[in-house]
Amino acid sequence: MALLEATNICMQFGGLRAVDNFNLSIDEHELVGLIGPNGAGKTTVFNMLTGVYAPTEGNIKIDGVSVVGKKPYEIVRIGAARTFQNIRLFKDLTVLDNIKIAYHHELKYSTLEGILRLPRYWADEKKAHKACLDFLKIFDMEDYAETLAKNLPYGKQRKLEIARALATKPKILMLDEPAAGMNPQETHELMETIGLIRKQFDIAILLIEHDMHLVMGICERIAVLDYGKIIAVGTPEETRNNPDVIRVYLGE
Numbered sequence: 001m002a003l004l005e006a007t008n009i010c011m012q013f014g015g016l017r018a019v020d021n022f023n024l025s026i027d028e029h030e031l032v033g034l035i036g037p038n039g040a041g042k043t044t045v046f047n048m049l050t051g052v053y054a055p056t057e058g059n060i061k062i063d064g065v066s067v068v069g070k071k072p073y074e075i076v077r078i079g080a081a082r083t084f085q086n087i088r089l090f091k092d093l094t095v096l097d098n099i100k101i102a103y104h105h106e107l108k109y110s111t112l113e114g115i116l117r118l119p120r121y122w123a124d125e126k127k128a129h130k131a132c133l134d135f136l137k138i139f140d141m142e143d144y145a146e147t148l149a150k151n152l153p154y155g156k157q158r159k160l161e162i163a164r165a166l167a168t169k170p171k172i173l174m175l176d177e178p179a180a181g182m183n184p185q186e187t188h189e190l191m192e193t194i195g196l197i198r199k200q201f202d203i204a205i206l207l208i209e210h211d212m213h214l215v216m217g218i219c220e221r222i223a224v225l226d227y228g229k230i231i232a233v234g235t236p237e238e239t240r241n242n243p244d245v246i247r248v249y250l251g252e
């Protein structure tokens with residue numbers, strides 16, 4: 001069984017069919033890229049997979065559960081986490097607190113135990129603090145734990161957003177143009193971070209990206225979208241040589 005299965009999903013915005021009969025299946029641990037020219041419908045696909053929009057037609061299953069009509073937080077609980085094209089951190093919170101917010105599902109104390117500061121509250125909070133610091137260590141960001149998110153350099157803000165998504169313990173991580181706005185050095189570090197995630201976490205990744213070097217360098221399979229329709233799915237090599245893909249990218 002595929003981990004993610006989108007079957008004939010469509011998105012109609014008034015007279016515009018932004019996504020038309022989109023099919024994609026992603027296995028556990030697979031790294032799949034979704035590419036296409038500006039306006040092809042990539043972010044709309046992400047928004048449907050993560051519950052921001054309900055598809056106007058079709059079905060989406062994650063880990064065997066239909067997620068159509070579910071709220072984004074319910075889909076996070078089912079096991080899909082995402083990052084956004086424009087970074088969405090809690091900018092006035094510290095790096096550690098950004099991770100703690102994503103980790104709260106692990107906290108077991110009740111509201112009353114929290115208000116009264118009972119022993120379970122302290123035990124859970126201590127455990128969470130340590131787990132989140134350990135988590136930052138994986139990303140080599142423990143030295144930034146008490147830094148406000150807004151004061152991080154751009155590349156590190158992206159990294160924190162990815163780490164925060166991973167702290168929700170997803171089965172699939174969806175990255176929406178993570179290299180956008182990055183300089184070559186930051187893009188290189190991002191590639192290393194994605195490599196690290198593959199080694200340390202047992203998850204699938206779906207990546208939207210314009211940086212072809214990044215997509216071709218790390219994805220096992222690439223789906224190409226044009227005017228809302230999938231025009232090709234294949235290995236980086238197959239995609240690079242596909243005449244329809246060449247036509248779309250070179251405008252021939």
Ligand SMILES: Nc1ncnc2c1ncn2[C@@H]1O[C@H](COP(=O)(O)OP(=O)(O)OP(=O)(O)O)[C@@H](O)[C@H]1O
Pocket residue numbers: 013016018036037038039040041042043044045
């Ligand atoms: N909420 C919306 N209402 C109306 N039209 C929308 C909406 N969101 C997206 N669109 C349109 O749907 C089409 C697909 O947009 P989408 O943002 O998904 O493309 P994209 O492939 O992610 O583009 P980019 O690479 O530029 O981010 C575009 O024509 C866009 O203008």
